[in-house]
Amino acid sequence: MRDPADKVVGLDTLLVVRAAWRAGGKAVVWTNGCFDLLHAGHARSLRAAAALGDALVVGVNSDESVRRLKGPTRPVVPEGERAELVAELGCVDRVVVFGEDTPERVLSLLRPDVHCKGADYAPPSGKPIPERALVEGYGGKVEFLPLEPGLSTSSLIERIRMPEGAVFFMHSGTRPAVLLDRDGTLIEDQGYPRDPGRVRLLPGVAEALRSFKAAGLPLAVVSNQSGLGRGLVSPEGARAVHARLEELLAAEGVRLDGAYYCPHAPQEGCACRKPSPALLLRACADLGAAPALSFMVGDKPSDAEGGKRAGCSSVLLGTPPGEPSEADFVAASWEQALAWIIVRAATPR
Numbered sequence: 001m002r003d004p005a006d007k008v009v010g011l012d013t014l015l016v017v018r019a020a021w022r023a024g025g026k027a028v029v030w031t032n033g034c035f036d037l038l039h040a041g042h043a044r045s046l047r048a049a050a051a052l053g054d055a056l057v058v059g060v061n062s063d064e065s066v067r068r069l070k071g072p073t074r075p076v077v078p079e080g081e082r083a084e085l086v087a088e089l090g091c092v093d094r095v096v097v098f099g100e101d102t103p104e105r106v107l108s109l110l111r112p113d114v115h116c117k118g119a120d121y122a123p124p125s126g127k128p129i130p131e132r133a134l135v136e137g138y139g140g141k142v143e144f145l146p147l148e149p150g151l152s153t154s155s156l157i158e159r160i161r162m163p164e165g166a167v168f169f170m171h172s173g174t175r176p177a178v179l180l181d182r183d184g185t186l187i188e189d190q191g192y193p194r195d196p197g198r199v200r201l202l203p204g205v206a207e208a209l210r211s212f213k214a215a216g217l218p219l220a221v222v223s224n225q226s227g228l229g230r231g232l233v234s235p236e237g238a239r240a241v242h243a244r245l246e247e248l249l250a251a252e253g254v255r256l257d258g259a260y261y262c263p264h265a266p267q268e269g270c271a272c273r274k275p276s277p278a279l280l281l282r283a284c285a286d287l288g289a290a291p292a293l294s295f296m297v298g299d300k301p302s303d304a305e306g307g308k309r310a311g312c313s314s315v316l317l318g319t320p321p322g323e324p325s326e327a328d329f330v331a332a333s334w335e336q337a338l339a340w341i342i343v344r345a346a347t348p349r
């Protein structure tokens with residue numbers, strides 16, 4: 001059997017192979033895509049493409065072009081590995097990585113007999129195909145491959161990102177933990193914090209966190225940092241602020257056991273922004289904590305709601321008068337919050 005690594009070729013080699021196929025009367029089929037997180041939809045459409053001729057060549061978009069086409073968080077898998085996995089499929093004869101947004105340049109050199117596109121490009125209502133004139137100009141055909149509903153890399157990524165309801169499989173621990181909002185709860189709320197020099201612990205925080213640790217309760221920060229998604233805070237700024245928080249706590253003898261930041265702006269519709277319970281559940285799983293035995297402390301109703309939705313007891317610090325919340329306890333100070341939590345954490349439930 002051919003080593004899949006041999007199937008991944010540069011354009012020069014591909015053109016030599018193509019000439020041999022032409023001489024042998026083989027019909028060459030081309031299709032291209034990102035193939036980020038290979039799934040069954042890819043396998044099925046490549047099988048359908050292979051059936052349209054004698055040899056299938058797959059163009060895999062380079063990392064740079066995937067970023068341009070799909071955004072800065074893609075690809076998940078680098079081009080060399082994406083090409084290797086596509087080459088592993090039995091119906092694929094050659095794989096080439098190409099760097100342009102459309103395959104026109106490669107097509108003009110390769111001149112495949114059939115150029116395959118997804119059914120979403122099929123006329124009359126499909127998306128435009130800039131390379132269509134080129135292919136038909138040299139006598140090639142454009143064919144359309146059926147789409148597999150529900151099978152896409154984007155939908156896989158969404159499932160991995162733990163939308164609510166998909167977290168039930170997480171192992172539940174057996175001990176309580178204390179989950180902490182950060183801004184307005186542990187440190188002074190300064191809007192989108194990016195300056196480590198302005199990080200100040202709020203009154204009572206150091207004593208409360210020391211007492212939690214002394215009682216054997218692990219601590220994790222769970223915080224929305226939409227300044228990142230809004231472009232108002234750089235990743236370096238966010239890291240520096242977090243590092244300063246750890247430094248200030250270390251000086252008080254407190255070590256956090258974890259920190260979970262949602263970096264998205266609200267309009268991104270992510271699955272992790274509080275009041276979503278996703279990061280709270282994730283923190284509990286990582287800490288071996290049971291949500292039902294754990295506590296969420298925050299200064300906003302969304303903290304209390306997130307705590308409630310995760311199944312934790314929630315404590316709201318200094319709630320504005322009249323603002324409704326899901327909190328189990330409203331504390332006027334950290335001292336009150338500490339006393340309430342310590343008693344309940346020690347009580348078998």
Ligand SMILES: [Mg+2]
Nearest residue numbers: 181183184299
């Ligand atoms: Mg807050």
